[in-house]
Amino acid sequence: MIIEKSEEIVSAIGNVLVGKKDVIRKVLMAIYAKGNILLEDTPGVGKTTLALAFAKALGLDFKRVQFTPDTMPSDITGFSVYNGDTGEFEYKKGAIVCNLFMGDEINRASAKTQSALLEAMEENSVTVDGVTHRLPNPFMCIATQNPVGSAGTQPLPDSQLDRFTVKLSIGYPDAAEQAEILRRHQASEPIDALGTITDRDSIIEIQNYLASIKMSDDLLDYMVALCENTRKHPLIELGVSPRGLIALSRMARACAILCERDYVTPADIKEVFCDVCAHRVILRPRAKLEGTDARTVLADILEKTPVPSIGKAKGK
DSSP, X not given: OHHHHHHHHHHHHHTTSTTOHHHHXXXXXXXXXXXXXXXXXXXXXXXXXXHHHHHHHHTOOEEEEEOOTTOOHHHHHEEEEEETTTTEEEEEEOTTSSSEEEXXXXXXXXXXXXXXXXXXXXXXXXXXXXXXXXXXXXXXXXXXXXXXXXXTOOOOOHHHHTTOSEEEOOOOOOHHHHHHHHHHTTTSOGGGGOOOOOOHHHHHHHHHHGGGSBOOHHHHHHHHHHHHHHHHOTTEEEOOOHHHHHHHHHHHHHHHHHTTOXXXXXXXXXXXXXXXXTTTOEEOHHHHHTTOOHHHXXXXXXXHSOOOOHHHHTTO
16 A cells, blocks of 8 residues: 555656656655755755645645745744733744645745754754743654755755755756646646645655565665765865765665565665765865765765675665
């Protein structure tokens, strides 16, 4: 049932976002892994459409905030208002109180406003005037950002980047896909025809099922070795954190679910490694001078780290 629903979700959203099945699959993996997603790309390639499509297909309570330099933390977390009748302060919910929160162009807001997401992304709660309020279950954040260096943007703090389970890029469609996009938009907007495929309870069930996906000790050691090697690589100044290692484990299990398996293989880890880790590492100036990016360095680590055999990976 889980597999059938997953395939249906990927197919339905693929009708909205043409030619981007791999990105759709990885967003779904991150949702199954109770993760947060950062989409970085040029304007107009479908970042917002992707988030809206997932909210509709999964039947989630969805709220969106367009981040600008004057967006305040209280717009996100909510605020307290004095009630003259009761003589007490009442909490007024912010936009973050939902199942799927979308922060659009998050890197256009101030660091103070960006930090309003930190507690929600890590602990699924917000604290206002000393009182902690739990967020609905499930909760996830999909944030979009324009490439760093674009007009009006500023880099996200490392502590916030580390809270995103994956960082993905949609990219431009090819010529044939663009022609298909034009055909689908002639009569109506494809997203209007997208119906609800599953619901919140089913998503929670899958998230809980994730823990039952088998992962051998050899694979645990393999993931540790990969992350350790990011801390030892001569071109990396700051390697993957323990939080990143946990995210890698959960994403690998989610990948196994979409591959119709109840156990993780090295291929699952390899498929998600760069998406989980590229935004978490900080390269040394030497790497930038050589024109090397994080994904290239991580690909080198993947190639050089010994891979356990399939039999051991399955725990046989």
